[in-house]
Amino acid sequence: MKPKSTRIKSIDILRGVIMVLMALDHVRAYFNYGSFFSDPTNLETTTPVLFFTRFITHFCAPVFVFLAGTSAFLYGYRKTKKEVFNFLFTRGIWLIFLEIVVNNLIWTFDLNYSFLILQVIWTIGICMVCLSFLIYLPKKVILAIGIILVAGHNALDGIVLEGQSFQSIIWYILHQGKFFVFSPDSILYIHYPILPWIGLMALGYLFGTFYQNGFNVAVRKKWLLYLGFSAIILFFVLRLSNVYGDLVPWTYQETTAKTIISFFNVTKYPPSLLYLCITMGPALLFLYTIETTKNKVTNFFLVFGRVPLFYYFLHMFVIHSLAIVSILIFGGHWQDMIIDAESFLNKNLLSYGYSLFAVYLIWIGVILLIYPICKKYMIYKANNKDKWWLSYL
Numbered sequence: 271m272k273p274k275s276t277r278i279k280s281i282d283i284l285r286g287v288i289m290v291l292m293a294l295d296h297v298r299a300y301f302n303y304g305s306f307f308s309d310p311t312n313l314e315t316t317t318p319v320l321f322f323t324r325f326i327t328h329f330c331a332p333v334f335v336f337l338a339g340t341s342a343f344l345y346g347y348r349k350t351k352k353e354v355f356n357f358l359f360t361r362g363i364w365l366i367f368l369e370i371v372v373n374n375l376i377w378t379f380d381l382n383y384s385f386l387i388l389q390v391i392w393t394i395g396i397c398m399v400c401l402s403f404l405i406y407l408p409k410k411v412i413l414a415i416g417i418i419l420v421a422g423h424n425a426l427d428g429i430v431l432e433g434q435s436f437q438s439i440i441w442y443i444l445h446q447g448k449f450f451v452f453s454p455d456s457i458l459y460i461h462y463p464i465l466p467w468i469g470l471m472a473l474g475y476l477f478g479t480f481y482q483n484g485f486n487v488a489v490r491k492k493w494l495l496y497l498g499f500s501a502i503i504l505f506f507v508l509r510l511s512n513v514y515g516d517l518v519p520w521t522y523q524e525t526t527a528k529t530i531i532s533f534f535n536v537t538k539y540p541p542s543l544l545y546l547c548i549t550m551g552p553a554l555l556f557l558y559t560i561e562t563t564k565n566k567v568t569n570f571f572l573v574f575g576r577v578p579l580f581y582y583f584l585h586m587f588v589i590h591s592l593a594i595v596s597i598l599i600f601g602g603h604w605q606d607m608i609i610d611a612e613s614f615l616n617k618n619l620l621s622y623g624y625s626l627f628a629v630y631l632i633w634i635g636v637i638l639l640i641y642p643i644c645k646k647y648m649i650y651k652a653n654n655k656d657k658w659w660l661s662y663l
Contacts, residue, residue, distance in 0.1 A: 369642035
């Protein structure tokens with residue numbers, strides 16, 4: 271039976287594309303040589319292929335967060351504010367729980383939870399809780415808050431705190447991020463400072479206005495073009511000037527390739543204004559391009575875009591499990607792939623890994639492996655809308 275859905279296809283296709291790209295980054299993290307302890311954006315050690323393998327996955331988190339806001343608007347524009355608040359608040363708390371309890375277990379396979387990482391699911395959860403309160407404000411106020419948080423947070427880059435005071439911890443969560451080593455068997459990594467993400471989800475929420483029933487398609491496409499090109503132009507203007515918009519200015523390097531890498535090496539943690547411009551700009555243009563496109567390729571990506579949370583946990587479990595299988599086949603200690611605090615601090619996986627060619631092959635294999643599972647779940651979810659719990663997975 272074909273799934274029945276009133277969802278916006280172009281939005282789900284875009285979400286599906288970025289989720290497939292997300293799998294590439296996660297496969298690289300678990301399979302590429304030295305990936306556990308090296309930065310693919312480090313100018314001293316990276317290569318053009320490695321850098322742009324990482325760069326193309328920069329689109330994932332911002333599009334994921336932005337479209338979560340858009341989906342919240344589309345879910346609620348015919349419901350009462352109280353209904354939308356209840357959904358966003360409870361879903362946000364649920365996502366925070368999933369990040370801490372489920373996602374950490376899948377990423378580490380550590381039953382003792384000695385290495386806790388607060389990543390994108392945590393961020394989306396907190397942003398949804400914040401959005402549940404923002405929806406009571408006038409749209410112009412939400413817009414102002416979104417722009418200020420996205421465009422203005424880089425003015426706070428100079429504020430750097432240390433220690434473990436309550437004030438410091440709040441700042442680490444909001445803007446700075448922090449890697450805590452409490453003891454040899456207890457680590458906490460606040461990986462995604464949330465301040466600009468809250469603003470991005472708020473803007474995504476307002477963006478849903480363009481997709482409500484009856485909105486003029488021609489007007490929507492004009493706005494997609496305008497906003498998409500404006501974001502890209504703003505990126506180049508600000509980046510070339512090196513005045514504002516990113517924590518790390520670009521510099522001329524000894525080779526043209528490294529200079530280009532330096533130019534596009536924008537900050538993700540927290541996401542700088544330039545980072546969000548160069549990722550969201552092309553994403554909006556992509557929405558413009560596929561407004562009415564329908565073929566086998568878009569149908570393929572549509573599947574992943576309609577079951578995002580299910581896909582996220584499934585693909586991470588498969589990737590981590592395959593990493594254990596590979597280390598058994600090619601030699602090594604499978605216990606090293608149980609990423610607890612002790613193994614991470616001892617750098618047990620420092621010499622582990624495979625070439626980027628292998629990474630790309632494994633990535634394709636993972637996507638093909640989980641596609642039929644996601645498709646079955648998509649059909650089940652679409653044909654069982656009466657089951658309220660499906661909206662939480």
